[in-house]
Amino acid sequence: MSKKMIKKKSQYQRESVRKRKITPRAIVGIGASAGGLEAVTELLENLPEKTGMGFVYVQHLDPQHKSMLTPILARVAHMSVTEAKQGTRVEADHLYVIPPGKNMFIEGGVLRLVTRVGGEGRLVSIDTFFRSLAADQNNRSVGIILSGNASDGVLGLEAIKGEGGITFAQDERSAKHSSMPHSAKESGAADHVLVPADIAKELVRISRHPYVSSVRKASVESAMSVDEKEQGSLQKIFTMLRTRTGVDFSQYKPPTLRRRILRRMVLQKIEELPEYIAYLQRTPAEVDALFQDLLLSVTQFFRDREAFEYLKRNLFPALVKGRAKDEPIRIWSAGCSTGEETYSVAISLVEFLEGIKKNIPFQIFGSDLSEINVGKARAGIYPTSIASDVSPERLRRFFKKMNGHYQISKSIRNMCVFAKHDLLRDPPFSLIDLITCRNVLIYLEPTAQKRILPLFHYALKPSGFLMLGKSEGVGEYTDLYQAKHKTHKIYNKKVSSRRPHFRLPSDDADVKPYNAHTEENVEESSQDTQSNFSIDGELSKDIDRILLSSGFAPPSVVIDESLQVVQFRGDLTPYLNFPAGRATWHLLKMAREEIIMELRGAIIDAKKKERTILRSDVELVENGQTGKVNIEVIPINRRNKRERHFLIVFRRGESLASKEEETDENARGAKKPAARQVEKLERELRITKEHLRTALEEEEAAREEFQSVNEEIVSSNEELQSTNEELETAKEELQSTNEELVTVNEELQTRNTELSQINNDLNNVLSSANVPIIIVDRQLCIRRLTPIAEKSLRIIPSDIGRSITDIKLPIRFPNLQDLLLDVIENVQPRHEEVEDEEGRWYTLWVRPYKTWDNKIDGAVITLIDINDIKVLQQRNENFMSMASHELNTPVTTIKTLVQILQKRFEESEDKMLVEYLTRMDQQINQLTRLVADLLDVSKIKNDKFELDEKTFDFDTLAMEIVNDCRLLSPQHTIVVKGKTDAKIKGDRNSISRVFVNLLVNAIKYSPEAHKIIVTLSKTPKEVCVTVQDYGIGIAKTHQSKIFERLFQVGNEGGKNFSGLGIGLYISAAIVAQHQGRLWVESKKGKGSTFSFTLPIQKVKK
The missing domain is CATH 1.20.5 (Single alpha-helices involved in coiled-coils or other helix-helix interfaces)
Incomplete structure (x- = not known):
């Protein structure tokens, strides 16, 4: 080997060792929000320097400020702490902190950062990272939720758990803000609920467990592989599961099952499989937990959004095309888990039908193997973190927020039916338009998939569709399904010329349907059927008659059409053999060899000609001598009998040997043996x-x-x-x-x-409500009432079902029937004050009775006792009336004295004194008006307000008031438009007060505006005055209350406006007493327009 190759090999080995050192055994995701710093600090303080795991910390951070989280955690952690950067590979014994304003993902062990868009709404940074961690690391992922608000992280924990990872949540009692840990615990997504210090200890233990201790995936699979002995142990587990739950997991893929079993071993702190089997045997609850773990699946609302868009754009139109209006759409969501997929399909279908403006009924069947999942799907309650999967518009329309969760709306819920269902055991649904079964088949063995796919084919209508997961397909069943969209794995059913070969899961035996194309070899038994020896009396008499007619009874045998012997007569030994072995009753199989040919021919002729056939001189060898026998075959014809019988008679002839001895050799006609x-x-x-x-x-x-x-x-x-x-x-x-x-x-x-x-x-x-409440239907019949209503309104139980208008009540209800019908018709609550026979006062509230789907089905009557309030109000009225009268005398005296002083000192050189007297006179005038207003309020309340009617020119009055108000506020320009040229008969002073009140209010509530417009107009029956300002305006919620007694606008626009809130109340009363109208139109910040009308004709008191 060359030096260059040796150097390259050494370099490769060093690189491999380095990678093994930095590759983490598992990656731990830590999520926190408010109060999370204290919790994560405690967690890191209790983690050793070397665990072999990598850590990523995700916290909700303010994107506007630089984060100091990394240096803070670096001071307490025993491992290296760095802020995550784009492309950072997660290494063992390192902690990576999310930067502000970012969302983080992980792909192939490498961190990816994406800028968080402002206005995204709820923060779901933890869910985002946890979900990517679950998808990337599978069973080597660990999720931890610490202190924080809302429910971010719940969906992420469910994803990690679904992929076989381990999950933790902080104990609520140790969290500063318990919302996030509480949501994780309540959802069932947390495997452990511990304080941060104990979470750290558990992480150390898990890091040493075989489940996560291997670095490479191949090593993990090797660690999870089993020999024959361990395979037997797994079969014991499957047997226990099947015995307790009825589910046979031998049809599931072994790698998934092994990962789940090892996960449960981690949670129960068990490292050896036999030990875990013993634990299962003595702990039935663990069998249930393992069963639920084996069924864990990762699901979410609108998973793979493009697929759902394709459903709305292409598939749903095909389902409704040509469909009758009353023919429902039937959809089956198989393996629906906790219902997210089912509800997503329902919402999409509702949106589609609304878009095409069609009201077609539909029903969606959601089925799952887990009873717990089915229960959650039926409840339809999900954490608020689903907002990351469901748009705000869909949340508003199809969900109801309650107690920190979202619940699916009743309208969608009623369209979905959920049930426990085993695809491998239970019969399928039928006449289905669409089956969605995503990410279920990937967990099953091919043999199980081959059982399910034909069942789906049977369940679908001829025009039905099948939707599978991205990693799934129909395999060899291309004769049953045709691909409609390869990316979204959507198939349409093929109508086959022959039924697919399958059996229903519920059948006890494997019953194969007949297949005309399959030839079966059927092995027939070689055992002959035993003849029936029973013979009726009539046949016996016929035979006896035939034989006796010849004068003697020769040997004979009776056979049927199939040559089966039914009766023997006489000694048949010379003519028939009885061979050894299995018995047979076929004549030709028993006949002697010499006579078989003649016997067969005679029987055939007798059958064909239907008459007696004689075969004479048939040679037969007996005891070494050749003799002759005559064979006679006689058909037996019987009335009303379809089956024919034949009598075979054997008559012995002369022996050939004796004849040769007696005959002379030279006798004439003698034949030689050769000729014979x-x-x-x-x-x-x-x-x-x-x-x-x-x-x-x-x-x-x-x-x-x-x-x-x-x-x-x-x-x-x-x-x-x-x-x-x-x-x-x-x-x-x-x-x-x-x-x-x-x-x-x-x-x-x-x-x-x-x-x-x-x-x-x-x-x-x-029963507990201490308020009389009566519920009536649309026909005003009493449906339900509270016990106190029975007592106070003298209603007996037999009155339920009667119309409330037919019952005499102790309270005087003015036009109760009209009031109830008005509320039911207009859907607007109404209230009035009513008095009973004893003089007690109540507030009568009538509200529409609404069903869940906002239909009006009656009304709710509520009586609230206000007698004490009425007494206090009366005392208050009396006091105000008395106080007003008492104040009027001294105020009048003071005003007289001031006027005397003004007259005395009007030419005084003391200007200050004159000014003070003028101001005093102004204040006394204001006080006089106030006292007069209080008196008028009292008079109006007690219906004692009187008008001093006179005829006057309305335009003259209007200009006088406008000119006076111009002097009151020189900075405001009051513009008068139009005129009436009308004479009005009414109380000139009272109408003047209305006009003045409106102008003074316009000046007071428009301090920064400088223009007020007064418009005068007339119709044939009335005059109209409009006062428009450009001031602060009146909020819409206040406009209906503005004319109520003592109502004050308050501090608007940061300004404090004084007043008692009785000016508009008195103005409204004066206008009403003149049979006119007073109203307001206003927009906050844009000003107000007050208008009132007065009739031109004579006013009646």
Whole structure:
């Protein structure tokens, strides 16, 4: 070897050693938010310098400020701490800290940074990194959630756990902010819930476990591989799982199962497989935990968004094309896990149908092997971190936020049915338009996949589609499926000319359907059928009659058409043999060899000619001597009997040997033995020819008959095959229908339980509510009420179901029926004050009764006792009235005295004194107006406000008021537009107060604006005044309350505006008493426009 090659090899070995030193055994992702610094500090203080693992810390950081997190952690950590940079490779015993304003990913052990876009909403930096960590490192990933707000990290932990990694959450009691750890714990995504110091100890232990101690993936697989002894141990685990759960995991791929088993061993602090088996045997709960671990899968909403867009753009249009309006779309989401995939399909389909403005019903069946997953899917509750997968618009439309979680809306939930279902054991659903089964087949052995794919083909309609995961396909079943989109793995069903070869999983035996293309070798038994020796009396009498008619009973035998002997008569030993071995009753197999040819020919002729056939002088050798025998075949014809029988009679002839001795050798006509032999041979040849001819004829007839029979058999076989297929289809459909019924029944039971719980809650709430509440339907019939309503309104239980308008109530309800119908029709709550027979006051609230889908199904009546408030209000009114009267006298006296002083000192040189007296007079005028307003409020409230009606010129009054107000605020320009030329009959002073109040308010609430517009207009029946300012405006929420008594706008735009809130109240009352209208139009920050109208005709009090 050259020096150059030796040097290169040495360099390669050093590089390999260096890589082994820096490659971490596992990568630990640490996520935290508020309060996380204290927790991660405690964690790092308890971690040794050498663990062989790499660490990445992700925290929510302010992108506007430079982070000091890295130097802070470097002071407490026993390992190297650096801020993560683009392209940094994660090394063992190093901690990498995320920089501010970045999201971080990991690919091939290398960190990738992406700038976080402002306005992304919720921070999901932890979920983002944890998900990429799970996808990159699989079972060599570890996730830790520490103190923080919201629920970031939950989805990431689920992804790590789904790939076989280990997960931790900080104990809530030790966290400053427990929201993130609490969410991780509640979701079930955390394997351990510990304080940071104990998490550090557990990390050290895990780093030494075989599950993560190997560096290279090949080494990990080697560590996980098993010999024959360990294979037997795994079979014991599978047996325990099958016994407890009914699921056979021998159909799943071994590497996945081994990783999951080793993961459970890590969590239970067990390193040897036999020890873990013993632990399983004594801990049934661990068998359940292992079962759930084996079924863990990584899922999320709208996973692979392009695939869902393809569904909406291409697949859903194909499903609705040509579909009847009432024909529902049926979708099966197989292996739905916790429901995210199922709900994603439902949401996409709803959006599509809304887009094409069609109301086609649909139902989605979600099935999974895990009962726990099915329960979570049915609940439809997910962490807030799904906001990273679901758009804000979809969250608003299809989810309801409650208690820190998102719950799927009832409208979507009602379209989905969830059930536990084993694809390898339970019958499939039927008549499905679309099956989604993503990332399920990859965990199964090829034999299991070959069982499932034909089942999916059966479940789909002829125009149905199958959607698989990106790493999955239909394999050899290209005759069943045609690829529609190769990237998204979407296939459409091929309608095959013959049914696919499969059996339903629920069948107990392997029953193969008939296949016309498959020839089966059927081995028939060689055992002959035993003849039936029973013979009826009529046949016996016929035989006896035939034999006796000849005067004696020679040896004979009775046979049927198949030459089977049915009766022996006489001594047949000279003519028949009974061979050793298996018994046979076929005549020709028992006949002596010399007579077989003649006997066969006679029987054939008797069958054909249907008359007695005689064969004479048939030679027969017996005891060394040649004799003769006559064979007579007699057909037995019987009435009403289809089966024919034949009587074979044997009559002995003369012995040839004795005849030769008695006859003279020279006798005339004597024959030589040679001539007799020739005659015998000729006779046998003739018989053979006849037999051959007959055999050929029979063969031809038999061939034609066989052909006809064969055609009938083939036709019958095709009919039987068709009938069998129909029966199988009917059976499969019944099984599928039964499965759906079981699923629907489970769903109904769950809903019944929920309804029972809700009903119990409602009953308890109504019983505990100390307020009269009555619920009526759209026909105003009482549906439900609280116990206190029964007592206070004197309603008895038998009144439930009666119309509330038919019951005499102790409270005087003004137009109750009209009020209820108005609320139901207009969907707007109404309230009024009502009084009972004893003089107690209540506030009557009527609100629409809304169902979950916002339909109005009645009204809710609530009575709130306000008697104490009314008493206090009356006392207040009385006090204000009395105070106003009491104040009026001294104020009048003070004003008189001031006027006297003003007159006395009007020519005084003391200007200051004159000014003070003027100001005093102004304040007394303001106080006088205030007292007058309070008196008017009291009069209005007690319906004692009176008008002093006179006819006056409206334009003159308007100009007087405008000129006075111009003097009040010189900096404001008051512009008057239009005129009325109208005479008004009314209280001139009261109308003046309204006009003044509106102008004074316009001046007061527009301190920075300098223009006010007064518009005068007239219609045939009324005059209208509009006062427009450009001031602060009035918020929309305040506009409905602006004319209420004592309502004040308050501090608007940072300004403090004084006032009692009674000016507009009095103005509204004055205008109303003049049978006019007063209203406001305003926009905050843009100014207000107040308008009022007065009738031109005579005003009635």
